Amino acid sequence: IGELAAGMAHEIRNPLTSIRGFMQLLKQRLLAVGMGAETLYSDYALEEIDRANTIITDFLTLAKPKEEIWLLIDINELLDKMLQLVENQAVLRGVCLTWQFTTNLPKIKGKADALVQVFLNIIANALQATPKGGSIHITTSQLDDNMLIVSIQDTGNGMSSTVRERIFAPFYSTKEGGTGLGLALCRQIVEEHNGEIQVTSALGEGSCFSVLLPIA
Ligand SMILES: Nc1ncnc2c1ncn2[C@@H]1O[C@H](COP(=O)(O)OP(=O)(O)OP(=O)(O)O)[C@@H](O)[C@H]1O
Ligand SMILES: [Mg+2]
Known part of the structure; x- marks a missing residue:
């Protein structure tokens, strides 16, 4: 832009x-x-x-991504802190938010605030897509020698393949009042970290967003 x-x-x-x-x-x-x-x-x-x-x-x-220093980050610690903030929103919406982290994961190199923004956006979307009584589950694990993986799985509305193909486009939104910048921003930040976002989704069943980040 x-x-x-x-x-x-x-x-x-x-x-x-x-x-x-x-x-x-x-x-x-x-x-x-x-x-x-x-x-x-x-x-x-x-x-x-x-x-x-x-x-x-x-x-x-x-x-204009703001300047932020790159630090060694413990992804579990970062997510744990952030989840304290969103837990309430989930409770208010009647959505069950749970997480399970793999302990002693290697650190990644990144911008903490930007990464928090990525996970907040993905979780906000999951909350918006998940009706009362549904659930969101977050996991961390090591994918291979090079990558960590953070998965955010919801039991929400899911997406059709046509929607799925467009979700990262700036200003694409299926929501009334949505700006459609959330995932565009997420992708930009994750790519800046040399990572990748993978998405699987089934209409009526839910979606899973996986953020892959390189180990420092
Ligand atoms: N977990 C999800 N389940 C179902 N659809 C999703 C999910 N996450 C994203 N989407 C779809 O991707 C679209 C784009 O998401 P994005 O976060 O970029 O924009 P938005 O949420 O519509 O608006 P905002 O700018 O407020 O975030 C959404 O409108 C929705 O259709
Ligand atoms: Mg959004």
Whole structure:
């Protein structure tokens, strides 16, 4: 994605910030003049502005990966910390989130924040695809002398092969309000780590995303 597009996205954010400010003022004025019911419209507008902002932020992250130092990373440790954050979301959705890690895995070399983002995105998708009562299972293991593998398996809706072929394309989404940047970002980060994402899926049965990462 070009410099130009990234520059444009950046420039769109400034007027959006002004619009947001004026909209908040307008809301306060509406309340002050006793038009409380009409604040619903300003709330909708504010929500939409926030949505546009999120899309731009995701897009900028994709277009300009931020500088981060490469460190030796214990993938189990990284996932363990991250899972504390998502466990709650799973509980709220009535989805059973479990994990089983292979102990004493060799370290990988990587950017911790970027890798967290990869797993958060994949797990967010799994949560969104899995109805109440379903489950998500995460495992880590050593694939061979060179690679570790992190698998995220869900019992969600799965994908048709037509959808499956397009999921990594930027802006491809089957969700209402989805930006379709999540997996494009994941793939970019994983490839930067000289890894690979493999996907298997069956409609109505679930999907499995496997992230392969080279051992340091
Ligand atoms: N675990 C999954 N089960 C079923 N479909 C999935 C799964 N993960 C991804 N998909 C499909 O891949 C598409 C692209 O995913 P991606 O994360 O890139 O975008 P998104 O989730 O739609 O939007 P967002 O930008 O908010 O992440 C989804 O819209 C969905 O159709
Ligand atoms: Mg997503």
